[in-house]
Every structure is written in C-alpha cells, then in structure tokens.
Amino acid sequence: MSYLTHCTALIAGASAGLGREFARQLAPEARALVLVARRLDRLNELRDELTRAHPELSVYCYGLDLCDDEAVHEFFRWLGECDLRIDLLVNNAGLGDHGFFDESEWEKVKRILDVNILALTKFTHHLLPGMISMKRAAILNVSSIVGFVPVPNMTVYSATKAYVTSFTEGLRAELRGTGVRVTALCPGPMDTEFREVAEREAGEALPAPEIFKMPLARVAQAGLRALEKDSARVIPGLLLAVAMAAACTVPMFVLRFFLRPPLTRRRAGGSARSLDEIRTAAKR
Numbered sequence: 001m002s003y004l005t006h007c008t009a010l011i012a013g014a015s016a017g018l019g020r021e022f023a024r025q026l027a028p029e030a031r032a033l034v035l036v037a038r039r040l041d042r043l044n045e046l047r048d049e050l051t052r053a054h055p056e057l058s059v060y061c062y063g064l065d066l067c068d069d070e071a072v073h074e075f076f077r078w079l080g081e082c083d084l085r086i087d088l089l090v091n092n093a094g095l096g097d098h099g100f101f102d103e104s105e106w107e108k109v110k111r112i113l114d115v116n117i118l119a120l121t122k123f124t125h126h127l128l129p130g131m132i133s134m135k136r137a138a139i140l141n142v143s144s145i146v147g148f149v150p151v152p153n154m155t156v157y158s159a160t161k162a163y164v165t166s167f168t169e170g171l172r173a174e175l176r177g178t179g180v181r182v183t184a185l186c187p188g189p190m191d192t193e194f195r196e197v198a199e200r201e202a203g204e205a206l207p208a209p210e211i212f213k214m215p216l217a218r219v220a221q222a223g224l225r226a227l228e229k230d231s232a233r234v235i236p237g238l239l240l241a242v243a244m245a246a247a248c249t250v251p252m253f254v255l256r257f258f259l260r261p262p263l264t265r266r267r268a269g270g271s272a273r274s275l276d277e278i279r280t281a282a283k284r
C-alpha cells in the first residue's frame with residue numbers, strides 16, 4: 001500500500017503556494033489533514049474546498065506563527081489532545097529575503113532562521129518518535145536548488161536551504177530500517193507569494209529564469225512521488241535537474257569566481273559601494 005493512502009498528514013505552510021497544492025493533491029488519498037499557517041481564514045477556505053470535494057476527509061486547521069516558540073508548544077499539546085497520529089509530515093513553510101545581508105532587517109533574518117530551520121527541526125523532533133513507533137511514516141522537507149550553491153543577495157535563505165538538504169540526508173541515514181522515509185524536495189523558481197515576501201522593495205524582482213519555472217502542481221507531484229519511491233532528494237524538472245547536477249560538479253574555488261551579487265548597492269545611488277564607504281557606514 002502507498003505511504004500516502006489513508007495517511008494523516010500535517011502540512012506546515014498550507015495557506016498559500018506549494019503547501020496549498022500539497023493539501024489539494026493529498027486530499028483524495030488522505031484520512032486526515034492538519035493544515036498549519038498564520039492565516040487561519042485561508043486555511044478554513046481551503047478546508048471548505050477540500051471537504052466539499054472529499055466529504056470523507058477530516059481537515060483540521062490551526063493558525064500558528066512558527067516563530068512563536070510558546071505557540072508551537074501549545075500546538076503540540078493540542079495535537080496530542082486530538083490524538084492525531086501524524087504519519088506524513090510536510091515541512092513546507094518557508095520564506096526568503098532578497099538583498100545585501102548587511103542591509104537586511106534583523107527581524108526578517110530571524111524569521112527566516114526560525115521558520116526555515118528551527119520550526120522544521122522542531123516539528124521533526126516532536127513527531128519522529130511517534131513515527132518510528134508506527135514503523136511506517138514519511139517526512140517531506142521542502143528545500144530548494146539554492147541549497148546546493150550559495151546565492152549572493154539570498155545568502156541567509158540559501159544557507160537555510162543547505163541546512164534543510166543536509167539535515168534530510170543525515171536523518172535519512174539515521175532512520176534506515178525504521179520504516180520512516182525522509183525526502184528533500186529541491187524546487188527551482190515557482191510562481192507563488194514567495195517572491196513578494198522576499199522582496200524588500202516592490203519591483204526589486206528576484207532572478208527567476210522563466211525556462212526553469214515549474215508549475216506548482218508538478219512540483220508537489222514530484223515531491224510526493226519521490227516519497228513513494230523513497231528517493232533521498234528530488235529536483236523537479238529535467239532541465240533544472242541536469243543544470244544542478246552540472247553545477248554540483250564544479251569545484252567551489254571555480255564557483256567562487258562566478259559568485260557575484262546580481263544587485264548593486266542602493267546607498268551609492270545604484271552603483272556599487274566602495275569598501276571604504278561600507279567600512280565608514282559600519283563604524284557609524
């Protein structure tokens with residue numbers, strides 16, 4: 001039987017984009033879905049849509065800020081009280097930032113670390129013992145292609161995704177023989193709210209070559225298929241998979257030569273700031 005059939009799945013970040021697509025694709029197979037995100041109204045709308053189409057499906061919505069440690073623990077308590085035995089965890093919630101690290105807002109940097117790394121690790125840590133005792137469960141961690149190669153102007157985001165991919169691989173090795181599968185989904189650019197959230201100023205668009213863009217439905221499907229096949233990681237889209245495989249063979253000392261920030265520094269009226277200007281600014 002498929003790992004997805006009659007599963008009870010928890011989807012973090014189900015109010016938009018890829019997370020919402022996961023919910024739609026899992027709905028025909030799942031017994032129950034637990035949808036988590038801050039925008040509860042969006043989750044409730046999604047629940048109504050899914051239960052109209054699949055009346056036998058149970059959908060639980062929980063409004064939660066993954067940056068709020070206490071609220072996360074309250075959520076774990078609620079999950080225990082509902083006696084929901086999660087056998088599929090989709091760690092999908094995530095956000096990025098676009099621009100120079102030294103010009104970033106600390107609050108946003110912290111949110112990226114909290115959601116992309118801490119919450120993903122905490123959810124996994126909390127649910128894993130139960131999953132191991134079930135001897136049949138799965139975790140899908142949503143990483144990104146930017147986790148393979150550092151990306152200037154998305155430095156923190158790209159580092160968090162390197163963590164997600166590495167964490168997934170390590171965990172996978174630890175879980176061999178337990179019946180718990182772990183897969184990293186590493187998509188390229190998709191049309192979601194991600195870009196809006198990452199932009200610091202409207203129009204300062206993130207570089208996203210159209211040729212590599214994949215429809216959400218195909219990305220979610222690739223992730224769920226990879227779980228079924230027990231693949232360690234998947235990069236949706238043949239072209240992107242080949243491009244990334246090639247990029248990963250390039251030694252770091254060669255890559256470093258090509259790592260250039262696509263943005264110019266704002267402060268110097270659009271032209272790059274000199275090292276002296278940056279140092280003076282740092283002393284202020």
Ligand SMILES: NC(=O)c1ccc[n+]([C@@H]2O[C@H](COP(=O)([O-])OP(=O)(O)OC[C@H]3O[C@@H](n4cnc5c(N)ncnc54)[C@H](OP(=O)(O)O)[C@@H]3O)[C@@H](O)[C@H]2O)c1
Pocket residue numbers: 012013014015016017018019036037038039040042064065066067092093094095096115142143144145186187188189190191192193194195197
């Ligand atoms: N879009 C891309 O180009 C792309 C490429 C590669 C990988 N990814 C990854 O794919 C995943 C899904 O992103 P997406 O493209 O679907 O972006 P999205 O449309 O912006 O959706 C992000 C989801 O994360 C949730 N989220 C963000 N901060 C949260 C918080 N503090 N607490 C709870 N939930 C939070 C959002 O819900 P609320 O705002 O309602 O809380 C939303 O449901 C992310 O891990 C992202 O890094 C995206």
